[in-house]
Amino acid sequence: MLQGTLFQETPLTPAGYQGKDRVELVKLGFCPNCGEVQLRRPASFMKKEKIYHVVCPLCHPPAGQLRQAEKQAERDLIAKQKARELEAEREELRRQKAAFEEQQKVREQQMKANAAKEIAEQKARELEVEREKARKLEAEREELRRQKATFE
Secondary structure (H helix, E strand, O other): OOOOOEOOOOOOOOOOOOOOEHHHHHHHOEOOOOOOOEOOEOOOEOOOOOOEOOEOOOOOOOHHHHHHHHHHHHHHHHHHHHHHHHHHHHHHHHHHHHHHHHHHHHHHHHHHHHHHHHHHHHHHHHHHHHHHHHHHHHHHHHHHHHHHHHHO
8 A cells, every 4th residue: 555655755754755655764764744754653564565555643642542532622612611601700790799788878868868967857746846836835925924014
């Protein structure tokens, strides 16, 4: 399969190896696809044909690594989504807390205003009662003066 085919010249072909047999490149530890990467496992001979079985970490990462990478990417995506959701919830809670505190301030101001209004009304009633008493006393004095004037 790889034996006898020439390594295609690409910008990634290792310097000085253009036109070499692919099997030779594999024997030297180069990947026949990308040409630059040293193979992790130079190769193991297949039975009769002496064709190297190439494992290049760039071109052909092991399936387990791919699955792990996909799972990690999925976990990262889920973690990012959860982080966004948590941040949105926190922001909502902050907004609600600020609104609640504002309502509390308004209620306190209303209670203070109502208390001040009640105190003012009570004082006004007390003043009215005092004025009424003063009028009655003045009326009684006036009545007593008239009676005194009529007797004299």
